[in-house]
Amino acid sequence: MAKRVVMSEGVLTPKFTIIRNSKSLNYVQDLNFPLIVKPLWEGSSIGIRRDSKVQNFKELKRKLEWLINSYGESTLVEEFIEGEEVTVGVIGNENPHVIGMMMIKPRIGNQRDFIYSLEVKRNWREEVEYFSPPPLSEQALCELSHSALTAYEALSCRDVARLDFRIGTDGKPYFLEANPLPGLNPETGDLPIMIEKEGIPYAELILSILDSALRRNRLTAKSRARV
Helix, strand or coil: CHHHHHHHCCCCCCCEEEECCCCCHHHHCCCCCCEEEEECCCCCCCCCCCCCEECCHHHHHHHHHHHHHHHCCCEEEEECCCCEEEEEEEECCCCCEEEEEEEEEECCCCHHHCCCCHHHHHCHHHHEEEECCCCCCHHHHHHHHHHHHHHHHHCCCCCEEEEEEEECCCCCEEEEEEECCCCCCCCCCHHHHHHHHCCCCHHHHHHHHHHHHHHHCCCCCCCCCCC
């Protein structure tokens, strides 16, 4: 539903379909391989593994059967965007703004084939490097910011969110998902890592989120943060 909502506002997202059982492969006829297969209702890369990218119907059927048996839910199948993985932090309500952008790059292997999988997140210090701001052109950064803000407002996010994208071979950002409750662990959360690289103290991030929530509820914080 999130993908349908952001599409209605002109934000690009990979072509996709929903598969409810492994016998419904006809629903992917309009999609182009390679595809990536994900549980429909999970988060934090649950169910997304190194082999979640599939190249043909045989691999797709095998992965679908594993996901459905493991999680007992429908699957999201979408075209794999062979490009850079980036995430965008947004904060605020009436006038939300981007507080940072970060590219996630593998330490080993090809960036275009990289999957930010559960295995990678569990071993992130060895597997990936983070770049904030991302090494992208000004135009790409502008389009990324615009897409993130548009998606944030279209999905009625409140106070703070982190939105994930892939940069396609056409240079355009493709929306993957929104994280309306992004992880805030100061050592492992993508948003705190991003903010630290931007030179903003962790405490200021937390105060800014609280300030946004207070303003939304017509309350006033005792001090203002600068994020």
